[in-house]
Amino acid sequence: xxxxxxxxxxxxxxxxxxxxxxxxxxxxxxxxxxxxxxxxxxxxxxxxxxxxxxxxxxxxxxxxxxxxxxxxxxxxxxxxxxxxxxxxxxxxxxxxxxxxxxxxxxxxxxxxxxxxxxxxxxxxxxxxxxxxxxxxxxxxxxxxxxxxxxxxxxxxxxxxxxxxxxxxxxxxxxxxxxxxxxxxxxxxxxxxxxxxxxxxxxxxxxxxxxxxxxxxxxxxxxxxxxxxxxxxxxxxxxxxxxxxxxxxxxxxxxxxxxxxxxxxxxxxxxxxxxxxxxxxxxxxxxxxxxxxxxxxxxxxxxxxxxxxxxxxxxxxxxxxxxxxxxxxxxxxxxxxxxxxxxxxxxxxxxxxxxxxxxxxxxxxxxxxxxxxxxx
Amino acid sequence: xxxxxxxxxxxxxxxxxxxxxxxxxxxxxxxxxxxxxxxxxxxxxxxxxxxxxxxxxxxxxxxxxxxxxxxxxxx
Amino acid sequence: xxxxxxxxxxxxxxxxxxxxxxxxxxxxxxxxxxxxxxxxxxxxxxxxxxxxxxxxxxxxxxxxxxxxxxxxxxxxxxxxxxxxxxxxxxxxxxxxxxxxxxxxxxxxxxxxxxxxxxxxxxxxxxxxxxxxxxxxxxxxxxxxxxxxxxxxxxxxxxxxxxxxxxxxxxxxxxxxxxxxxxxxxxxxxxxxxxxxxxxxxxxxxxxxxxxxxxxxxxxxxxxxxxxxxxxxxxxxxxxxxxxxxxxxxxxxxxxxxxxxxxxxxxxxxxxxxxxxxxxxxxxxxxxxxxxxxxxxxxxxxxxxxxxxxxxxxxxxxxxxxxxxxxxxxxxxxxxxxxxxxxxxxxxxxxx
Numbered sequence: 001x002x003x004x005x006x007x008x009x010x011x012x013x014x015x016x017x018x019x020x021x022x023x024x025x026x027x028x029x030x031x032x033x034x035x036x037x038x039x040x041x042x043x044x045x046x047x048x049x050x051x052x053x054x055x056x057x058x059x060x061x062x063x064x065x066x067x068x069x070x071x072x073x074x075x076x077x078x079x080x081x082x083x084x085x086x087x088x089x090x091x092x093x094x095x096x097x098x099x100x101x102x103x104x105x106x107x108x109x110x111x112x113x114x115x116x117x118x119x120x121x122x123x124x125x126x127x128x129x130x131x132x133x134x135x136x137x138x139x140x141x142x143x144x145x146x147x148x149x150x151x152x153x154x155x156x157x158x159x160x161x162x163x164x165x166x167x168x169x170x171x172x173x174x175x176x177x178x179x180x181x182x183x184x185x186x187x188x189x190x191x192x193x194x195x196x197x198x199x200x201x202x203x204x205x206x207x208x209x210x211x212x213x214x215x216x217x218x219x220x221x222x223x224x225x226x227x228x229x230x231x232x233x234x235x236x237x238x239x240x241x242x243x244x245x246x247x248x249x250x251x252x253x254x255x256x257x258x259x260x261x262x263x264x265x266x267x268x269x270x271x272x273x274x275x276x277x278x279x280x281x282x283x284x285x286x287x288x289x290x291x292x293x294x295x296x297x298x299x300x301x302x303x304x305x306x307x308x309x310x311x312x313x314x315x316x317x318x319x320x321x322x323x324x325x326x327x328x329x330x331x332x333x334x335x336x337x338x339x340x341x342x343x344x345x346x347x348x349x350x351x352x353x354x355x356x357x358x359x360x361x362x363x364x365x366x367x368x369x370x371x372x373x374x375x
Numbered sequence: 376x377x378x379x380x381x382x383x384x385x386x387x388x389x390x391x392x393x394x395x396x397x398x399x400x401x402x403x404x405x406x407x408x409x410x411x412x413x414x415x416x417x418x419x420x421x422x423x424x425x426x427x428x429x430x431x432x433x434x435x436x437x438x439x440x441x442x443x444x445x446x447x448x449x450x
Numbered sequence: 451x452x453x454x455x456x457x458x459x460x461x462x463x464x465x466x467x468x469x470x471x472x473x474x475x476x477x478x479x480x481x482x483x484x485x486x487x488x489x490x491x492x493x494x495x496x497x498x499x500x501x502x503x504x505x506x507x508x509x510x511x512x513x514x515x516x517x518x519x520x521x522x523x524x525x526x527x528x529x530x531x532x533x534x535x536x537x538x539x540x541x542x543x544x545x546x547x548x549x550x551x552x553x554x555x556x557x558x559x560x561x562x563x564x565x566x567x568x569x570x571x572x573x574x575x576x577x578x579x580x581x582x583x584x585x586x587x588x589x590x591x592x593x594x595x596x597x598x599x600x601x602x603x604x605x606x607x608x609x610x611x612x613x614x615x616x617x618x619x620x621x622x623x624x625x626x627x628x629x630x631x632x633x634x635x636x637x638x639x640x641x642x643x644x645x646x647x648x649x650x651x652x653x654x655x656x657x658x659x660x661x662x663x664x665x666x667x668x669x670x671x672x673x674x675x676x677x678x679x680x681x682x683x684x685x686x687x688x689x690x691x692x693x694x695x696x697x698x699x700x701x702x703x704x705x706x707x708x709x710x711x712x713x714x715x716x717x718x719x720x721x722x723x724x725x726x727x728x729x730x731x732x733x734x735x736x737x738x739x740x741x742x743x744x745x746x747x748x749x750x751x752x753x754x755x756x757x758x759x760x761x762x763x764x765x766x767x768x769x770x771x772x773x774x775x776x777x778x779x780x781x782x783x784x785x786x787x788x789x790x791x792x793x794x795x796x797x798x799x800x801x
Contacts (some may be wrong), residue, residue, distance in 0.1 A: 003416055006433045007381075009441075013711060014784035018444040051785025124422035126403055144422065152408055153423040160390075201426045202420060228785045231440060253433035254418050254426050263408045263425065344459075344466075344793065354727060365790030370776075375786040397724045398718025400657040 006253075010225030012023035019230040020055045026237035027057035034060050036236060037327050038194035039066040039179055042224050048364050050226040054375045060233065064329040065182045066155020067196065069146045071098045072278040072325060073171045074309035080104035080254050081143050081169060084304055085109065085117035092119045092130045094143040097353040100346065104313055109143070110350075125157045132166035139167045141300050148174050149199045151289050152263035155270040169300040171309075173276055173291040175199045176207040181284045183215045188328050192218040192236040195227070197251050204259025205247055212247050223251035270295055277309040278326030279349070321348030324357050331358040332368045381416040381428045394419060451794030463688025466694075475558030486534065492625050493533040493684060494598070501536030502597035503527060512559070512589060515646045516661030519592050520562035522736060522801060526687070527565070527596040528570055528666040533683045535607075535623040535675070536598035541567065543577035544593040546640040549584040560589070570666040572596070573670065603675035609673070611677025614744045620801045627681040630700035630772040633748035635741045636745075637670050637755055638763040639663070640691055641719040642743075644733035644797045650728070658722050670739065672759040677752070679747025685739050687801055688791050692731040694740055695777040696791035698770075705775050707788075710782045731779075732792040734800040742770065752772025 009015060014148040027034075029081050038044065044064040047053060053062060056271025066072055082103055084090040087365075092099075092109055099109040099119055109119045122128045125142065132140040144154050158168070175196060190274035193272040197206060200221050212219050218239040222232035224348055232250045239245050249255050267289065291299035300306060319341075331337045331350070341347040343359055382394035382401070392406040394417065405423035417424035459466040471491065481487050486496035494503035495768040500653065507528050543563065547556065567574055574594075601607075604622075611618045613654040620627050642663040649658045667685070674680050686694040691713070695706050715730055723730045727731075737760060743751045748766055757759035777789040 001434050001438070002429070003381075003430055003433065006430075011782045015441070015444060020784065022444070050781040050783050050786065051779075054786040055784060121619050124403075126405070126422055149425065150421045152425070153405055153421055156405060156408060156423070184791040198418065198420050198425060226781070226785075231784070243452070252436045253429050260408065260426055262410075266408060357558055359408050363790075365776075365788045368394045373774075396725055397721035398658050398660075398716075399722045402727075 007225075010223070010227040012227065015227055019227065019234055021232050023060070023230065023237060024057050025354075026234065026241050027060050028057060029241045030237070032059065032264050034191045034237075035189060035242065036061065036183060036192045036194060036233065037063050037065045037190045037237050038067060038196075038222075038286060039175065039182070040196040040199065041357075042198075043067065043194060043196070043222065043229065044357055044360050045355070046224050046226055046229055048360050052226060052229055056233070060237070062233070062355045063327045065328070066178050066278055066281050066325045066358070068325070068350065068355040069099060069150070069173065069355050070101050071321065071349040071356050072279045072280060072374045073098070073101065073172065073349070074279050075104035076106070076307070076309045076312060077169060077316045079105060079173045080108050080304075080306045081141060082109055082112045082117065085112050085119060086115045088302070088304070089143050089302075090116070090139045092117070092141050092143060093121070093122045093131065094119065095145065096121050097355075098143055098145045100352045101349040102316070102346070102352075106316055128155055128294070129162055130167065132163045136163070136165055138165060142166060142168045144168050144170045144172055146172055147199050148172070148267065149201075149262060151271065152202060152260075154268050155266045158295060159266065160269050161366065162298055167298055167300040167303050168291075169292060169306065170271065170289055173272070173278065174203070174289065175285045176211065177244040177284045177287040178278060178281065179208060180211040180214070181278075181281060182212060182327065183217060183327065190217065192220070192240070194221050194232050194236070195221040197221065197223045197228070197254065200259065201251075201254045202260045202263050204264075204307070205249060205255060205257050206259070208247060216245055218245050219247045221247075221249045221251050221255045222256065233278060250258060277311060279314050280322040283311060315348055319348040321350045324350045328369075331361045332366065332371055333356070338362060338367065384411055384413050384415050384417060387412050389414055392417075392424065394424075456800050464693055464792040464794035465690065468791070479716060482771070486624065490624065490626070493530040494496050494536060496536075501531050501534060501598035502595070503530040503602075504593065505530065506591060506593040507801060508591055508799050509801050510588070511647070511650055512555070514650055514662055516642075518559060518561035518562050519590065519666040521566045522664050523592040523594045524563055524566040524570065525664050525736060526652060527594040527668045527800060528668065529685045529739070531596050531598040532601070532667055532671045533623065533685055534685070535547070535601050535604045537574045537601040538570070538596050538598040540573055540575045542599055543574045544580075544596045545577070546582060546587060546591045546593075548587045548589050549581055551777055556590070556641075557594075559561060561572065565728065566666065570668055572645060588605045590767050599637070599670070601675055603672065607675040607678045610747060611681055611726050611744055614679070614746050619748055620683055623680060623683045623787045625682055625684065625701040628698055628704055628742045628770050629681070630704055630770050631745050632681060632742045632770045633697075633704065633766050634708065634740060634742055634768045634770070635686070635748065635752055635755065635764060635766050637667070637738055638759040639714045639719065640686070640735055641715055641730040641733045642737065643736045644728075644800055645719050645722045647800060648722070648797060656722065656725065658718050660718055660722070663735060665737035665760055665762060667737065667739050670755055670758045673758050673761070674741060674751050676746055677747065677751050677754045679691050679744045679751055681744060682740050682742040684737055685735070687734045689794065690732045690734055691740065692729070692777070692792050695789065698742070699775060699777055702770070703772055703775070704770040706768060707771050707780065708761045708777070709780045710766060712767045713764050714763045726794050731789060733798055734797065745769070
């Protein structure tokens with residue numbers, strides 16, 4: 001078997017059918033409703049795009065938790081970059097989605113353009129560095145949004161040396177504590193977690209052990225192909241029906257116990273792990289990457305005296321993103337979804353980002369009617 | 376978004392690699408955070424390789440699942 | 451509303467543009483009625499048995515792998531005439547050119563127009579040339595209008611339809627002709643044109659070995675009509691297959707079910723789409739046709755289509771149904787998902 005055949009197998013309809021049968025069989029042994037939460041926008045995309053929910057038994061629910069980096073970026077960080085670009089003439093650089101997310105005053109970087117702000121869309125930190133290098137006359141700020149998957153590349157570029165006219169605002173977040181945070185939520189009972197595929201490729205499975213030990217819920221690390229997700233669901237149900245609850249790796253071709261040690265070491269050369277605000281989720285201990293003091297030269301917070309994010313009014317009134325991000329409600333349960341809030345006129349970040357639950361559902365036309373439909 | 380499938384390294388120039396994602400060729404992939412050589416498959420996220428695909432593991436795992444699910448062994 | 455301006459989305463071929471056309475264009479121009487009229491918003495219209503259509507071409511870049519704006523301008527308009535059951539007879543050609551545009555490039559475009567038209571047997575018999583100041587326009591815009599007559603095989607095709615559907619009384623291949631059970635057939639790979647364009651656009655740093663599928667569809671259309679049983683035909687240009695099937699759902703008042711496994715797509719295009727975060731169903735095609743066929747004739751029509759050069763990879767991808775009023779796709783793994791009308795083609799200036 002060669003690698004291409006392997007990868008094709010993860011979309012094999014016959015394998016899928018067998019997995020679905022096995023899932024239904026295991027689920028029939030369980031009398032109650034099971035809520036499985038994942039924390040990755042890409043998992044939500046795979047689940048929605050391949051219609052996985054339409055294949056699952058009625059008592060198994062798959063729900064998205066805080067897995068969208070743009071969605072959980074603190075509103076005050078967005079506000080500050082918007083302010084800098086309008087008032088101080090700093091040229092902001094950000095990914096496309098990030099530029100459309102609105103801060104606490106309803107303004108996004110994209111909106112800042114109409115007020116004279118200069119904003120450039122980039123696809124990677126390499127792009128940002130090149131642009132700043134070629135335009136020494138101007139001051140640039142790269143808005144670093146992402147999880148532990150994205151942070152290493154930025155850390156690496158900082159170590160190599162970035163131009164003097166470029167600083168970085170780090171809103172990078174560390175995912176394992178967020179899993180701990182959702183498991184400790186009292187108003188929603190999570191029965192199992194599908195752990196992220198690429199974030200844990202970098203961090204390894206190890207940091208999740210303490211949350212497993214604390215909460216003793218099935219944790220399966222899954223890849224992004226539809227068969228990966230189906231296998232993960234099956235693994236979880238097997239754990240629940242046999243009582244043998246553990247941390248299991250479905251994504252063995254990429255995830256390991258130790259993760260990418262080089263990448264993590266690179267992060268910690270440049271960043272400290274501190275308490276962090278996750279928009280919608282609140283304060284999560286030891287979950288944010290902030291530049292070490294010796295790198296204050298590249299730290300936009302230092303250069304522009306930007307305050308640390310605070311727990312403030314995060315969303316416009318009426319917006320239910322906080323509950324969507326926590327997984328407390330589904331997009332269809334937000335009164336604004338598909339009505340006042342659409343990708344063309346988004347109110348909250350969940351409708352802006354391609355990893356946002358609301359946007360993913362909108363693009364797949366998941367209305368209440370479609371969601372409830374008996375296929 | 377996370378690209379689910381790996382690309383094959385075609386060339387390496389210092390810190391950067393040229394990677395082939397099944398016909399889509401990308402330059403400028405940072406390769407320094409993994410130990411990879413030309414011909415390896417890598418998982419790429421935000422312009423850098425986060426992991427070298429463990430091919431043996433991948434083949435063994437899918438074979439195992441095919442067995443568990445009662446699929447005929449494909450040679 | 452005061453202050454509202456035209457946005458790129460208004461020309462993007464999805465539901466935004468669709469609403470715009472209904473609220474503005476039709477509002478002013480929908481006062482006449484011909485056999486197939488403006489309000490049917492079909493690929494062409496028909497007046498006094500003459501098939502008539504027009505299109506403007508703003509594709510960027512003007513020269514792309516597999517073709518150029520000239521070839522596109524001829525093929526696109528010829529195809530619009532074919533899709534309603536017409537046989538194209540002549541074209542007009544209007545050129546609006548920016549001052550400073552190289553004449554050698556213009557000659558290249560004209561040669562391409564000539565070759566495509568000649569091969570299709572459809573001459574350009576009238577036209578116009580305008581030049582505007584440097585900066586007023588991005589290089590060149592081409593407009594072609596086409597006239598045609600009833601396709602010689604159309605009557606036979608309709609007779610075959612009537613053998614299986616007594617009450618079929620349409621004289622043309624309209625978007626509103628589809629009934630539950632009708633099979634949906636496409637002549638080949640989706641997404642080639644859009645990916646070919648993207649691979650040569652600035653800011654997209656990827657290379658892929660795909661060329662545009664741009665081509666007049668005269669031969670495949672001849673073949674399927676010769677066999678007979680076709681009730682509707684359409685080309686999935688702006689907004690792709692997703693837009694086309696949703697238009698059929700709306701105009702025929704049926705549901706459509708398609709099967710992801712059966713939709714022909716090249717591996718490299720699929721991979722490029724995944725890489726770029728694009729849905730291949732929403733991408734524009736310029737050498738593809740989708741036909742709806744009465745179920746009893748589907749296999750024979752498929753076979754005839756596959757014997758043509760442009761239909762070698764044809765597949766039956768689904769069928770119309772009365773079970774729901776959406777486009778629903780059965781995914782590769784057997785799940786179900788609704789395919790909404792796209793907001794717009796994700797790739798601007800594709801045609």
